Amino acid sequence: MSSRKDLSEPTRLIHDHPASRPLERTVGPPIQRGSTVLMGKASDLYDHGQVTYGRGGLAAHRALADALAEMEGAHACQLYPSGLAAVTGALISVLKAGDEILVGDNVYGPTRRFCDQVLTRMGMTVRYFPPRESAESILAMAGDRLRAVLMESPGSLTFEFCDVPAICRLAAARGVLTLMDNTWGAGLLFKPLEHGVDISIQALTKYVCGHSDVFLGSACARDPTLAEQLEDAMWHFGWSVSPDDAYQGLRGLRTLPVRMERHGETALEVARWLEDQPQVHRVLHPALSRSPDHAIWRRDYTGACGLFGVVLQPAPARAVDALLDALSLFGLGFSWGGFESLATTCGPQLHQRHYPPHFNGPVLRLHVGLETQADLIADLQRGLAAFDAARG
Ligand SMILES: *Cc1c(COP(=O)(O)O)cnc(C)c1O
Numbered sequence: 001m002s003s004r005k006d007l008s009e010p011t012r013l014i015h016d017h018p019a020s021r022p023l024e025r026t027v028g029p030p031i032q033r034g035s036t037v038l039m040g041k042a043s044d045l046y047d048h049g050q051v052t053y054g055r056g057g058l059a060a061h062r063a064l065a066d067a068l069a070e071m072e073g074a075h076a077c078q079l080y081p082s083g084l085a086a087v088t089g090a091l092i093s094v095l096k097a098g099d100e101i102l103v104g105d106n107v108y109g110p111t112r113r114f115c116d117q118v119l120t121r122m123g124m125t126v127r128y129f130p131p132r133e134s135a136e137s138i139l140a141m142a143g144d145r146l147r148a149v150l151m152e153s154p155g156s157l158t159f160e161f162c163d164v165p166a167i168c169r170l171a172a173a174r175g176v177l178t179l180m181d182n183t184w185g186a187g188l189l190f191k192p193l194e195h196g197v198d199i200s201i202q203a204l205t206k207y208v209c210g211h212s213d214v215f216l217g218s219a220c221a222r223d224p225t226l227a228e229q230l231e232d233a234m235w236h237f238g239w240s241v242s243p244d245d246a247y248q249g250l251r252g253l254r255t256l257p258v259r260m261e262r263h264g265e266t267a268l269e270v271a272r273w274l275e276d277q278p279q280v281h282r283v284l285h286p287a288l289s290r291s292p293d294h295a296i297w298r299r300d301y302t303g304a305c306g307l308f309g310v311v312l313q314p315a316p317a318r319a320v321d322a323l324l325d326a327l328s329l330f331g332l333g334f335s336w337g338g339f340e341s342l343a344t345t346c347g348p349q350l351h352q353r354h355y356p357p358h359f360n361g362p363v364l365r366l367h368v369g370l371e372t373q374a375d376l377i378a379d380l381q382r383g384l385a386a387f388d389a390a391r392g
Helices: 009-015 059-072 083-094 109-119 135-140 164-173 224-237 243-275 294-300 317-325 373-391
Strands: 076-080 100-104 125-129 146-152 177-181 199-203 217-221 280-284 307-312 342-345 363-367
Touching: 059 076, 059 217, 059 243, 076 083, 076 224, 083 109, 083 146, 083 177, 083 199, 083 217, 083 224, 100 109, 109 125, 109 146, 135 146, 135 164, 146 164, 164 177, 217 224, 243 280, 243 307, 243 373, 317 342, 317 363, 317 373
Parallel strands: 100 125, 100 146, 146 177, 177 199
Antiparallel strands: 076 217, 199 217, 280 307, 307 363, 342 363
8 A cells, every 4th residue: 555645635534543552451342333334355355254344233233232132142143123023023034924923912002013014915814812711722723834933021000910820831842933022021121031031032121222212123032043034134134233322232231130120119019009099090010919920020021111001990081091191200200111210101002902801991001111110109199189179
């Protein structure tokens, strides 16, 4: 190469490669921005044993994927640009035209929409199952083209659990794949792969990122062939995750266990307090001994997160709105897993169910953040007073 002083200024500006300088050792991985990956020599260009293109992820992505694979006990972890992309991406990696899939009736709304509108258009048959049914009756609902079972346990609006290990045992015996959306367990409170699930999915957007400001998803598999199928789909479809978002995911993961412990403790205290309020018909929280899912939760989970449901006494919509509008610490909004508390109504989403659940009263969903429990309870107390006033 000619010496630098023979080069024009525009050329010098282009060929000053900071990346060729050694990196300092920081606590986190470098945030490498790169589509092109420069290869050492011509024969490396088509060497697929090397990273030859940035779309599949660079340093920060690898650090996050490795850490998640470790937490989930996986062979490998595939990252996606959102939680929904992780669910749809994992499904599309393993399904083909003609396949039948069983889907828990309590799945996340956009997952249902994808199954109903996209999988069916691609020639698959989608059948919903009531999540609390026995594994035998769930598997008996499908024909011999059954290829996969998709579970979400608990459902993030109504909190029913599936008997995941039992469903996985029966499915495996039939050669049927199992996938689970484990966003509630966050890879921490429940380990799907240890309980027989083939593909463990989560919206990292929620607890792993933890600050309501990043979209990210993951799918983990123990079986190397399945892990390869997940990665292949990423190359086929062209999904890509920004290195900054991958970095934020890793940053969140560092504090996930301590945040989760706090979310879980405060939420359970708030749930117990709500159980005793006259305006509350039922609290949908698996750690409460009255919960129909308590036994499964105790058997399989090491804790609970900050998300649970509240069934109020029958009341007109205006009373429920008055309750929500009187809250000042609980923000009104979707998503969850961040440091701040949130509340939302669930009603409009429950009608989409194949087997609509009956709650005898309006259902709220609360996400308990990292605020102090007494402050949150005082906020809810104001909300319940407004509910009473508007109920008349
Ligand atoms: C939020 C959520 C998703 C989707 O995650 P996004 O990152 O918002 O796309 C998937 N599953 C469950 C259970 C969720 O709560």
